[in-house]
Amino acid sequence: MRRTPTLFFAASRCARLSCTRRRYSEPIVRITNGTFYRRHPASKLEHDAAPNPPLFPDLSLSLPSFATPNQHWAILSPSSNIRTAFLQILRGQLLCFPPTARSFPYLLTEEINSKNPKLRFPERAIEYVGFDVERKPFGGAYLSARYESRVEETDFTLAHYLTGIVGMNPGEEVIKEKTPEPDVMRKVVRDLELERFLEKPVSTLSNGQSRRARIGKALLMRPEVLCLDAPFIGLDPFVSQHISQVLHRLAEANAPRIVLSLRPQDVIPPWITHVVYAGEDGKVDALGPKEEVFQYLKREYEEIEISMSARAGKGHELDSKLVELREVGRHLSERGDFEAYSAQVSKLSCDGYEKLDKTSPKIREPIVEMEGVRVKYGTNSVLGDWQQDVDGSEKDGLWWTVRRGERWGIFGANGSGKTTLLSLVTSDHPQTYSAPVKIFQRSRLPAPGVPGITIFDIQSRMGHSSPEVHALFPKNLSIRRSLESTWSDTPITKPRLDAEASNRVEACLKWFEAELNPTLKDGETSSGNLAWASHFMFGELSFSAQRVLLFLRATISNPDIVILDEAFSGMDDLVRDKCLLFLSRGESMELHYTNAGPSPVESSIAKKGKVVVPGLQEHQAFLCVSHSRQEVPGCIREWVCLPEPGIGQPRFGRFDGPVEFGYERWNEIWDWPER
Ligand SMILES: Nc1ncnc2c1ncn2[C@@H]1O[C@H](COP(=O)(O)OP(=O)(O)OP(=O)(O)O)[C@@H](O)[C@H]1O
Numbered sequence: 184m185r186r187t188p189t190l191f192f193a194a195s196r197c198a199r200l201s202c203t204r205r206r207y208s209e210p211i212v213r214i215t216n217g218t219f220y221r222r223h224p225a226s227k228l229e230h231d232a233a234p235n236p237p238l239f240p241d242l243s244l245s246l247p248s249f250a251t252p253n254q255h256w257a258i259l260s261p262s263s264n265i266r267t268a269f270l271q272i273l274r275g276q277l278l279c280f281p282p283t284a285r286s287f288p289y290l291l292t293e294e295i296n297s298k299n300p301k302l303r304f305p306e307r308a309i310e311y312v313g314f315d316v317e318r319k320p321f322g323g324a325y326l327s328a329r330y331e332s333r334v335e336e337t338d339f340t341l342a343h344y345l346t347g348i349v350g351m352n353p354g355e356e357v358i359k360e361k362t363p364e365p366d367v368m369r370k371v372v373r374d375l376e377l378e379r380f381l382e383k384p385v386s387t388l389s390n391g392q393s394r395r396a397r398i399g400k401a402l403l404m405r406p407e408v409l410c411l412d413a414p415f416i417g418l419d420p421f422v423s424q425h426i427s428q429v430l431h432r433l434a435e436a437n438a439p440r441i442v443l444s445l446r447p448q449d450v451i452p453p454w455i456t457h458v459v460y461a462g463e464d465g466k467v468d469a470l471g472p473k474e475e476v477f478q479y480l481k482r483e484y485e486e487i488e489i490s491m492s493a494r495a496g497k498g499h500e501l502d503s504k505l506v507e508l509r510e511v512g513r514h515l516s517e518r519g520d521f522e523a524y525s526a527q528v529s530k531l532s533c534d535g536y537e538k539l540d541k542t543s544p545k546i547r548e549p550i551v552e553m554e555g556v557r558v559k560y561g562t563n564s565v566l567g568d569w570q571q572d573v574d575g576s577e578k579d580g581l582w583w584t585v586r587r588g589e590r591w592g593i594f595g596a597n598g599s600g601k602t603t604l605l606s607l608v609t610s611d612h613p614q615t616y617s618a619p620v621k622i623f624q625r626s627r628l629p630a631p632g633v634p635g636i637t638i639f640d641i642q643s644r645m646g647h648s649s650p651e652v653h654a655l656f657p658k659n660l661s662i663r664r665s666l667e668s669t670w671s672d673t674p675i676t677k678p679r680l681d682a683e684a685s686n687r688v689e690a691c692l693k694w695f696e697a698e699l700n701p702t703l704k705d706g707e708t709s710s711g712n713l714a715w716a717s718h719f720m721f722g723e724l725s726f727s728a729q730r731v732l733l734f735l736r737a738t739i740s741n742p743d744i745v746i747l748d749e750a751f752s753g754m755d756d757l758v759r760d761k762c763l764l765f766l767s768r769g770e771s772m773e774l775h776y777t778n779a780g781p782s783p784v785e786s787s788i789a790k791k792g793k794v795v796v797p798g799l800q801e802h803q804a805f806l807c808v809s810h811s812r813q814e815v816p817g818c819i820r821e822w823v824c825l826p827e828p829g830i831g832q833p834r835f836g837r838f839d840g841p842v843e844f845g846y847e848r849w850n851e852i853w854d855w856p857e858r
Pocket of ligand 1 (some may be wrong): 417596601
């Protein structure tokens with residue numbers, strides 16, 4: 184904030200510098216001093232309407248259609264809303280002021296007209312693939328549907344999905360228009376390693392597989408530019424690297440040009456040449472060749488660190504812009520994008536665990552027991568196709584026990600069966616009836632003298648958030664009702680609330696008002712009135728806020744088992760850290776961003792002895808799936824890494840502290856050499 188005017192100058196100069204150095208034809212997108220809005224700035228605001236701040240004020244940017252050498256752009260921002268807005272702006276969305284500030288000169292050339300006249304329209308020539316809609320196009324009317332081995336005749340396969348021919352009785356013309364050339368189809372499918380899944384119904388694809396499918400579908404539209412919004416979220420490290428190489432090849436051939444949006448914690452692909460850095464306030468702080476933007480971020484980061492050490496020990500709180508720049512700098516320097524002086528090293532993880540955790544929680548009776556589990560669809564084995572060493576002897580299938588008090592991380596490549604494994608715990612998987620699985624020491628089917636356990640019994644004792652739950656969660660429940668649905672059998676049935684439950688709901692709404700209330704402006708504090716929570720619907724919230732709500736719904740009642748499957752993916756950085764701390768400490772601690780780094784401290788509510796929602800308790804077991812080191816809660820101690828089907832057996836391990844500190848623990852999971 185303090186440096187905006189000069190930076191804008193620097194930013195536009197950056198862009199100009201890079202332009203004059205390169206030789207290229209008409210830009211594909213040109214923006215000259217444009218400012219953008221979601222709604223018309225003169226439109227009258229209702230008192231409960233979401234704020235409508237100017238976005239990227241006075242932005243000047245030119246994306247060349249051809250350049251020598253090639254330019255490959257990415258937007259880097261800690262805010263998912265800002266990243267998405269930027270990509271949308273590139274394809275002509277959002278209102279531009281003045282309207283003439285944005286143009287698409289290359290799309291109006293004869294070259295494009297003769298190639299395909301439809302490409303003259305930016306929204307057709309510039310495709311966008313966002314992953315916030317995640318599993319929606321992949322169907323499934325209810326959670327278990329994904330795990331059924333026989334699917335409806337009408338379920339369309341990946342091959343259908345890729346071509347877009349998904350109607351019941353497509354006419355010949357539709358088929359002709361949509362069928363891609365066989366060579367193009369073969370190449371896209373091979374590049375994205377989708378061959379094996381072509382005849383599978385899309386509803387059965389894993390999250391990583393469905394992401395690749397969405398990228399493939401967009402490529403088959405043969406756009407001039409493909410904007411990929413945070414494409415590496417949810418991809419395992421190996422697939423991320425592979426996809427990045429594929430994207431590089433495409434971008435080098437300008438077929439299509441690729442623009443990425445990246446979170447600060449994402450590995451920035453080495454082939455990206457130009458970066459736009461925009462803060463959460465929607466202002467571009469720097470833009471231009473990657474090295475110049477990194478130099479700028481490094482300078483900012485070091486300046487903050489130096490001024491911190493000068494004030495060391497005084498416990499100053501940082502303003503939000505500095506917190507943001509510091510976190511971004513920390514990610515980049517930690518990952519080796521630049522080397523920077525760092526004054527402080529945090530002693531605690533952001534959720535309050537020491538690097539070497541010496542506490543020894545009480546571990547009690549087993550509550551999940553799997554003794555030789557194997558899941559197959561037809562002849563395809565997706566989990567447990569191995570022999571495992573169990574107490575010194577080799578046994579078939581997955582043997583795994585989770586006890587009360589344990590905190591498990593479940594890792595593995597995309598498609599290795601993590602979600603399938605969890606669906607056996609939640610009992611959403613139809614094979615839970617036949618598999619050797621006991622939940623709360625009981626099987627699903629009755630045995631002589633022992634009744635089976637019902638799905639309602641099981642699910643009332645569990646909290647579960649996952650991309651699958653997100654996709655099926657009703658969008659027309661109010662924020663308050665969404666939280667209250669923790670206490671009902673299904674999200675749409677009436678919750679059974681007692682005073683304790685209502686207090687917990689209110690406490691969470693107050694604690695997370697900044698993240699959940701769409702009318703609260705940046706920096707504003709709560710008025711204490713929670714009417715907004717009954718007014719706004721789940722579907723009206725941003726993707727990140729929806730994830731927060733589902734995370735709270737899974738944890739708020741301190742159920743016997745909490746399952747978070749990629750629950751933090753898609754949350755903005757600072758929001759994720761707040762949720763991680765809440766998971767372990769509830770209302771008893773809050774995160775302060777001081778000169779000693781992010782530091783969890785006792786909250787004012789705890790000081791008054793008024794904590795209503797505590798963090799994870801000893802009676803609870805916790806299971807978590809994540810592909811990103813930053814999203815692994817600090818409490819995780821036990822871990823399992825599942826192999827890809829047909830490749831070996833799972834590896835098990837135990838941490839002596841949070842994964843957040845250093846890469847050694849993370850590398851151990853993936854069996855990578857030290858780096
Ligand atoms: N109903 C089904 N029929 C056939 N195959 C299925 C079905 N459901 C899942 N699969 C396959 O089982 C494998 C494991 O899927 P799962 O979703 O458990 O993987 P995952 O480890 O959670 O992957 P990701 O990290 O991508 O989310 C995948 O190859 C998936 O395509």
